[in-house]
Amino acid sequence: MTSPQNAIMHSATVPCRVNLIGEWIDFNGGTVLPMALAPSVTVDIQANQTTSDRISSAQFEGAQHVAIDAPATHHWADYVRGALQYARKQAWISTGQDVHVESAIPVGAGLSSSAAIIVATLKAVRPPSASVTDTDLAFAAKDIENTFIGVPCGIMDQMAVALGKPGTALALDTRDCSYELLDMPASWTIVVAHSGLQRALSDGRYRMRRDECLEAARQIGTEFLCDANPDKLGGLDQALASRARHVISEGKRSQEAVVALRAEDRARFGHLMIESHNSLRDDMDVSVPGIDQLVADAVDLGANGARITGAGFGGCIVALVDPAILEEWWRDLKARHPKIARIA
Structure with missing residues (x-):
């Protein structure tokens, strides 16, 4: 300079x-x-x-x-x-x-x-x-x-x-x-792995999902979509109802996850991560097949939980792993997905 x-x-x-x-x-x-x-x-x-x-x-x-x-x-x-x-x-x-x-x-x-x-x-x-x-x-x-x-x-x-x-x-x-x-508890290891699939928020998909959430809240008549009653989703079209289902359920999962973290309940926290990924895949529609397989393999190989992280459409997964199996788990996951890179 x-x-x-x-x-x-x-x-x-x-x-x-x-x-x-x-x-x-x-x-x-x-x-x-x-x-x-x-x-x-x-x-x-x-x-x-x-x-x-x-x-x-x-x-x-x-x-x-x-x-x-x-x-x-x-x-x-x-x-x-x-x-x-x-x-x-x-x-x-x-x-x-x-x-x-x-x-x-x-x-x-x-x-x-x-x-x-x-x-x-x-x-x-x-x-x-x-x-x-x-x-x-x-x-x-x-x-x-x-x-x-x-x-x-x-x-x-x-x-x-x-x-x-x-x-x-x-x-x-x-x-x-x-x-x-x-x-973070000493008995927890958080692993962040880059899938190799790039994503960008400037391509319009983030804005579209966000607008769908806000429109769902408007039609239901609530300031915050997390507060919506699931029984009121019947009047929404399919896309808006799906986004609302994710938001309502994710809001509850995140609060339960804070409780599990304070209690150092790794199994419960991991289960909530898996539920979160499934909701992001099915209701929010922000995952992609390569990420879904990476998450499934991470859990299959022994992670307590794993999920796509960030806005979606590619990028990283985050997994919760027992430190005792970390090295073997990562070696086996890398063997199934050679292009992944560990960020943390």
Whole structure:
């Protein structure tokens, strides 16, 4: 990067996350249970005293040199630029910035690499004197993703990467964003495996599912679809009824999963994960055959539970495994699915 020698470098590192359970309910009034993972993104920023932002990365193809007020261009650097534009509105920065992004988070894996980049950029430029909490940054990051990027996501990903710590799960009530960090039991191993199937939220499928959930809530007459009475789904068309069934049942599963985690009941938690995957496959219609087989084999080989994680359509699975069988289990799963890669 080319910046004045007296410019101060600011850096921030933010982890990725996996959602253990509670999928597609963060905008429906549900409780979600994401866990921070060790793979992270680091953003280094220096003021360049120009009217352009210059953004680069060793992991993402194509550096970008663009005016500070330019709109999004469907480029990976939009996640950085949206955060920089927000920071200028807050008067945290003024001129253009030289930004370099280093990321160990697989793209398109459903591990919130986009939220991590936005939150890391905001953390890097947040003034030390500003009374801005990490929760405030999470809400800002959600707004950036909704308005600048154009993805109508909920608040889970941003809260998870802004507040989460590896080895803990974030029990987050998405209605009021109250939360509790829960330690993962030593007798549990959480495995995140990338299927090798890429996915993207910008292709319209995420928005379609989200709109279906909101329309189902509107037709039923409830603010939060998680609150809906299953007996009232008969008046919905087949697609809306299926989405509502998933949301209602997933809301209950996630609350039961928090209880199971506190009780260190690995068998119960694993069973809830399996039920969650089946619902995501059949009612939410966000899984794909390759993921379904990977989940089935993970359970067949001894995992207590496994499920697709993230918005779906590819990406990663998350599995709950007894540490005593972990090495043998992974070896056998890898033999059945040679293209998978362990993320955590």
